[in-house]
Amino acid sequence: MKRDSKLSGVLHVLLHMLGMKGPATSEQLAAIMSTNPVVVRRIMAGLREQGFVASAKGHGGGWTIACDPSAVTLADIYMAVGEPSLVAMGHRTEMPGCLVEQSVNSALDGAFREVQAVFQSHLERIALAALSDEFNRRLAERGQTLEDQQHA
Amino acid sequence: MKRDSKLSGVLHVLLHMLGMKGPATSEQLAAIMSTNPVVVRRIMAGLREQGFVASAKGHGGGWTIACDPSAVTLADIYMAVGEPSLVAMGHRTEMPGCLVEQSVNSALDGAFREVQAVFQSHLERIALAALSDEFNRRLAERGQTLEDQQHA
DNA sequence: TTTCATGCAACATATGAAGTTACATGAAAC
DNA sequence: GTTTCATGTAACTTCATATGTTGCATGAAA
Numbered sequence: 001m002k003r004d005s006k007l008s009g010v011l012h013v014l015l016h017m018l019g020m021k022g023p024a025t026s027e028q029l030a031a032i033m034s035t036n037p038v039v040v041r042r043i044m045a046g047l048r049e050q051g052f053v054a055s056a057k058g059h060g061g062g063w064t065i066a067c068d069p070s071a072v073t074l075a076d077i078y079m080a081v082g083e084p085s086l087v088a089m090g091h092r093t094e095m096p097g098c099l100v101e102q103s104v105n106s107a108l109d110g111a112f113r114e115v116q117a118v119f120q121s122h123l124e125r126i127a128l129a130a131l132s133d134e135f136n137r138r139l140a141e142r143g144q145t146l147e148d149q150q151h152a
Numbered sequence: 153m154k155r156d157s158k159l160s161g162v163l164h165v166l167l168h169m170l171g172m173k174g175p176a177t178s179e180q181l182a183a184i185m186s187t188n189p190v191v192v193r194r195i196m197a198g199l200r201e202q203g204f205v206a207s208a209k210g211h212g213g214g215w216t217i218a219c220d221p222s223a224v225t226l227a228d229i230y231m232a233v234g235e236p237s238l239v240a241m242g243h244r245t246e247m248p249g250c251l252v253e254q255s256v257n258s259a260l261d262g263a264f265r266e267v268q269a270v271f272q273s274h275l276e277r278i279a280l281a282a283l284s285d286e287f288n289r290r291l292a293e294r295g296q297t298l299e300d301q302q303h304a
Numbered sequence: 305t306t307t308c309a310t311g312c313a314a315c316a317t318a319t320g321a322a323g324t325t326a327c328a329t330g331a332a333a334c
Numbered sequence: 335g336t337t338t339c340a341t342g343t344a345a346c347t348t349c350a351t352a353t354g355t356t357g358c359a360t361g362a363a364a
Contacts, residue, residue, distance in 0.1 A: 002154075003352085004351095008243045011260075012256050057310045058364090059308055061308075074259070087240055089155055089156050089160070092160055099294065100168055108160055110274070118270050122267070135251060135252055138254060154322080154349080189340095190323080193341065209342090
């Protein structure tokens with residue numbers, strides 16, 4: 001299965017934005033993620049709807065953080081990017097008339113539901129600010145500056 | 153992402169086999185799963201390697217259960233079909249030189265690892281026989297016979 | 305009014321699971 | 335022993351879908 005990397009991508013972008021002063025354009029963010037500006041806008045649209053970031057058109061426009069990073073968790077971001085399904089496994093048919101398949105599906109669905117709940121509760125425990133702190137710890141460990149990373 | 157349904161499919165097949173007397177051909181099992189005999193053989197190959205089923209060529213050949221269903225868990229079957237990744241999410245790049253991405257990846261990987269462990273431990277708690285019992289309970293509830301289901 | 309930026313729809317590409325075809329191998333029936 | 339039936343497997347095709355791309359509309363600042 002092709003894995004969904006929206007959450008990974010948007011977190012990457014957000015952490016970079018936390019280390020920048022002014023607004024960042026989609027083009028700048030796309031360069032950081034090695035992708036296309038349109039992809040950035042697409043992913044950020046969900047965050048804008050939830051008020052985590054703001055966007056501005058025209059000269060000097062771009063994206064800015066519009067929330068308190070210590071009050072927003074990875075679970076919030078996950079939901080903002082559309083809650084892409086964590087689970088890569090599924091059923092052969094979704095409407096089984098076969099009782100065997102019903103038994104199998106209900107057993108597996110139980111596991112899938114548990115797993116999805118564990119995942120979201122794990123993400124709830126991590127604030128954006130905590131991720132940012134973790135990054136700064138790594139930065140200090142290497143003796144690098146923030147600037148070094150904006151172009152990595 | 154296209155979801156992997158090997159585990160769901162093979163469990164469906166195994167439960168049907170538990171309710172059959174003689175060997176079942178790939179063609180019969182494929183009919184039950186509404187798929188192609190080759191797909192059945194491909195999935196069953198892993199189970200044969202682990203000794204959970206046996207196969208025989210020629211007249212009267214086919215697949216038979218070769219294990220004690222109460223001693224084999226869904227986790228065993230999951231491993232036998234190749235441990236397809238449970239997680240449908242991933243990273244943008246697997247070898248990030250960027251420290252931001254490293255921080256993001258390590259946070260998400262933590263969640264993914266936890267989730268995968270929870271999943272497998274959930275499966276370990278369900279024996280094949282338990283699934284089969286569950287099926288028979290549903291069957292009785294409906295007042296049907298096993299035969300009805302072999303053709304559903 | 306020109307330039308820069310987002311907003312968004314429509315289309316293109318790439319990846320991987322599942323389906324399919326073709327043929328080799330080997331066992332039972334005759 | 336040869337015909338029939340079944341698995342074993344490689345190679346190829348199909349299909350779903352995440353991501354990438356193009357094109358154009360909208361609106362703000364210079």
